[in-house]
Amino acid sequence: MTGLSVFYAALLYVSAAVLVAGLAFKIRQYWTTPAPLKIAVTPAPTTQAGAYVRVAREAALFESLFYSNRWLWIFAMAFHAGLALVLVRHLRYFINPVPDLLALIQPLGVYGGMAMVGGLLVLLLRRFVIDRVRYITRPSDVLMLLLLIGIGVSGFGMKFLHHTDVVAVKAFIMGLYVFDIRELPAEPPLLAHLFMVALLMIVFPFSKLLHVPGVFFSPTRNQADDPREKRHLAAWAAKLEG
Amino acid sequence: MAKVPYTVPALDDLPTVPRIKPGAMSELKSYVAVAAHQEPLGFPGELVENWEQAAVAKMGELLGKYKSLRVYLDMCVKCGACTDKCHYFLGSGDPKNMPVARQDLMRDIYRYYFTPTGKVLGSLVGAKPWTKERLDDWYNYFHQCSQCRRCSLFCPYGIDTAEISMAAREIMDSIGLGQKYCNEIIGKVHKIGNNLGLPEPALVNTLEGLEEDVLDATGHAVKFPLDVEGAEVLFVTPSADFFAEPHVDGLIGYAKVFHQMGLSWTMSSYASEAGNFGMFIGNYEQMRKIAMRIREAAIQLKVKRIVFGECGHAWRVAYAFLNSLAGPFDFLDPRYPVPQHIMELTRGAILSGAIKLDSSANADKVVTVHDSCNIARATRMGPEPGSQFEYPRFVLQAACPKFVDMHPDATRERTFCCGGGGGLLTDELIDIRIKGAKPRVEALRDVVEQHGVTHMASMCAICKSQFTKVLPYYGYEMGMVQSVHQLVSNAILLGGNS
Ligand code: SF4
Ligand code: SF4
Numbered sequence: 001m002t003g004l005s006v007f008y009a010a011l012l013y014v015s016a017a018v019l020v021a022g023l024a025f026k027i028r029q030y031w032t033t034p035a036p037l038k039i040a041v042t043p044a045p046t047t048q049a050g051a052y053v054r055v056a057r058e059a060a061l062f063e064s065l066f067y068s069n070r071w072l073w074i075f076a077m078a079f080h081a082g083l084a085l086v087l088v089r090h091l092r093y094f095i096n097p098v099p100d101l102l103a104l105i106q107p108l109g110v111y112g113g114m115a116m117v118g119g120l121l122v123l124l125l126r127r128f129v130i131d132r133v134r135y136i137t138r139p140s141d142v143l144m145l146l147l148l149i150g151i152g153v154s155g156f157g158m159k160f161l162h163h164t165d166v167v168a169v170k171a172f173i174m175g176l177y178v179f180d181i182r183e184l185p186a187e188p189p190l191l192a193h194l195f196m197v198a199l200l201m202i203v204f205p206f207s208k209l210l211h212v213p214g215v216f217f218s219p220t221r222n223q224a225d226d227p228r229e230k231r232h233l234a235a236w237a238a239k240l241e242g
Numbered sequence: 243m244a245k246v247p248y249t250v251p252a253l254d255d256l257p258t259v260p261r262i263k264p265g266a267m268s269e270l271k272s273y274v275a276v277a278a279h280q281e282p283l284g285f286p287g288e289l290v291e292n293w294e295q296a297a298v299a300k301m302g303e304l305l306g307k308y309k310s311l312r313v314y315l316d317m318c319v320k321c322g323a324c325t326d327k328c329h330y331f332l333g334s335g336d337p338k339n340m341p342v343a344r345q346d347l348m349r350d351i352y353r354y355y356f357t358p359t360g361k362v363l364g365s366l367v368g369a370k371p372w373t374k375e376r377l378d379d380w381y382n383y384f385h386q387c388s389q390c391r392r393c394s395l396f397c398p399y400g401i402d403t404a405e406i407s408m409a410a411r412e413i414m415d416s417i418g419l420g421q422k423y424c425n426e427i428i429g430k431v432h433k434i435g436n437n438l439g440l441p442e443p444a445l446v447n448t449l450e451g452l453e454e455d456v457l458d459a460t461g462h463a464v465k466f467p468l469d470v471e472g473a474e475v476l477f478v479t480p481s482a483d484f485f486a487e488p489h490v491d492g493l494i495g496y497a498k499v500f501h502q503m504g505l506s507w508t509m510s511s512y513a514s515e516a517g518n519f520g521m522f523i524g525n526y527e528q529m530r531k532i533a534m535r536i537r538e539a540a541i542q543l544k545v546k547r548i549v550f551g552e553c554g555h556a557w558r559v560a561y562a563f564l565n566s567l568a569g570p571f572d573f574l575d576p577r578y579p580v581p582q583h584i585m586e587l588t589r590g591a592i593l594s595g596a597i598k599l600d601s602s603a604n605a606d607k608v609v610t611v612h613d614s615c616n617i618a619r620a621t622r623m624g625p626e627p628g629s630q631f632e633y634p635r636f637v638l639q640a641a642c643p644k645f646v647d648m649h650p651d652a653t654r655e656r657t658f659c660c661g662g663g664g665g666l667l668t669d670e671l672i673d674i675r676i677k678g679a680k681p682r683v684e685a686l687r688d689v690v691e692q693h694g695v696t697h698m699a700s701m702c703a704i705c706k707s708q709f710t711k712v713l714p715y716y717g718y719e720m721g722m723v724q725s726v727h728q729l730v731s732n733a734i735l736l737g738g739n740s
Contacts, residue, residue: 030312033309033312034308035308035309036307036308036526036566037526037563037566038566039310039405039620041395042619042621043627044627045627046627058398058399064323065396067396068323068397068398130322131261131262132262132326132337132340135340136337136340136342138366138368139365139366139367140359206358206359207359207367208316208317208320210317214313214316214399215398215399218310218314218400218401219309219310219402220400220401220402225622227563227565228561228579230565233566236307240530
């Protein structure tokens with residue numbers, strides 16, 4: 001067992017713990033904070049089920065963005081859909097045995113990776129080119145894009161430049177499940193890739209990546225438009241009636 | 243009053259987005275409330291000494307009370323989709339009038355005091371501590387937001403800048419930095435019952451005068467009842483309807499509709515205001531106190547239904563908040579929604595034949611309609627989503643032979659604010675009001691030139707006041723602005739069909 005393997009094992013344990021605990025904390029916070037008034041942006045569904053469908057469409061299709069900014073939608077979609085494919089492709093490193101379906105859609109992952117990095121590059125470029133977007137950009141917005149691009153590029157590095165022994169990587173990951181630290185191949189693209197992924201997991205619950213859980217908690221989207229039909233009262237507001 | 247400087251922007255074709263002009267509106271500031279406006283509402287009379295800590299404490303309190311604030315401050319990805327959606331940015335080019343940048347005025351402070359990243363990484367994530375300059379920016383730019391929520395419609399997460407600007411105003415009020423316009427008006431409602439501070443005798447006088455005018459003009463004894471116990475309907479309308487133009491012509495229209503329907507109705511001198519400026523300052527308690535007047539009047543006058551007149555912000559509070567603030571309304575007739583909009587009544591009466599309109603009375607006009615932001619994006623008027631667009635159009639088409647809609651990017655849920663909503667309808671803000679009207683005027687010019695539109699109907703007291711004031715700067719006559727029920731008033735056939 002090398003020091004490198006121990007370091008990476010520790011890093012991944014810590015980052016996974018931060019991600020899970022941090023997200024659990026934020027989701028609980030979002031869940032429990034009251035929304036005292038009905039503020040759905042109308043026209044809105046009049047039933048709660050309808051409102052959930054609205055949120056699902058936002059989360060899956062970025063519907064509002066589609067009507068808001070078509071170009072941005074295309075590149076945001078390329079990035080997010082690409083990322084989704086890549087994540088699915090990566091499941092094979094975490095599941096044993098690999099299900100047939102997963103093996104089947106395996107090759108798509110590479111195209112997903114390309115769409116992801118391509119989309120990200122455009123998103124980065126527009127932060128410098130469009131004056132309005134440049135104005136609202138903070139250093140962290142650029143760093144976040146660079147981090148994601150770095151993850152994508154290092155991933156490609158493993159596939160095309162510096163072929164990584166994926167069997168060994170998988171053994172390392174499966175070992176982590178049972179707290180058995182196995183040997184991690186000391187290949188630079190892999191190490192960079194894992195390091196950046198760990199970093200991403202750590203910043204996730206503290207950054208704008210909170211839009212991932214947050215999209216489900218936005219009152220303007222997840223509320224049913226039924227204020228005349230049902231009385232809506234937050235606990236703290238009820239106290240005023242005393 | 244000192245003359246306030248202003249400039250009128252040149253009109254463009256509708257989708258034109260300006261280049262940013264940093265600082266363009268940074269000096270524009272509405273009058274700050276003095277102790278006489280602040281203290282009756284329970285706010286400190288002047289900026290408190292330890293305002294930084296007090297503001298942070300208040301922000302912490304609001305973060306625990308409003309899911310919107312909590313989630314929206316965290317989740318913005320700075321995608322920029324909202325940056326070209328605010329009429330104040332489109333009209334002024336000031337980047338702090340881009341919705342996300344407006345939010346960032348609060349988000350930067352939030353990050354600094356409330357998030358680990360802000361504490362550790364500081365300016366890397368934009369975190370900034372309080373300074374006097376930042377407070378000035380808050381005051382100026384959170385009073386250049388009409389809380390119209392156009393940005394929320396277009397944001398991929400529905401981030402609602404109105405929620406942020408309401409919270410910001412509440413925080414500022416709590417540290418003694420209120421806005422004179424809003425707080426003075428709220429004080430008048432608590433004291434007298436309406437935004438204009440019209441006492442009961444003046445109200446009686448006005449309504450009697452209207453009865454005489456309508457009798458002279460039509461030969462029909464149309465009543466404008468006040469404080470009539472046992473009436474079927476309590477009617478609540480913005481106080482501007484009592485004498486501003488063209489509002490009052492709308493009031494005459496409502497009265498004719500009630501008259502012709504044979505529906506007994508009354509207004510209340512105690513609840514003589516539909517508008518609820520408590521919403522503008524984001525203060526639940528103030529909003530509740532104002533709303534309770536309506537509940538109390540309804541109980542006292544023993545009515546069975548509550549109906550609201552034409553007003554956008556009023557209708558948002560009425561439709562979306564009244565039940566929360568002042569409900570439950572189980573003492574009213576359960577067959578009707580509480581409250582109802584006058585447009586629902588008029589439309590229903592046209593459909594059932596209870597009133598008849600002769601649209602030839604408006605044959606000299608080509609009419610378009612301005613969808614008020616709060617009606618469009620925060621309410622309905624009937625059971626179906628979108629009824630807030632269809633009902634006024636139905637009524638207008640029944641009352642006017644020639645009706646034309648403006649561009650789809652400027653109507654229905656995409657409508658642009660008139661530029662005067664959310665507590666901005668005050669003279670010292672005329673510069674931003676003119677600029678904020680620009681997208682609406684561009685859409686209007688389009689139908690004037692293409693279809694010969696002569697009039698724009700409006701269903702909101704603020705929109706009507708704002709447009710009559712601002713359209714002339716763009717070369718249009720103030721008389722172009724009409725109340726929806728003014729057009730109904732022209733066309734309605736009185737008598738003979740009972
Ligand atoms: S559209 Fe929404 S997420 Fe995008 S910058 Fe504006 S507020 Fe932020
Ligand atoms: S709510 Fe309206 S005025 Fe305020 S930032 Fe959004 S678009 Fe602009």
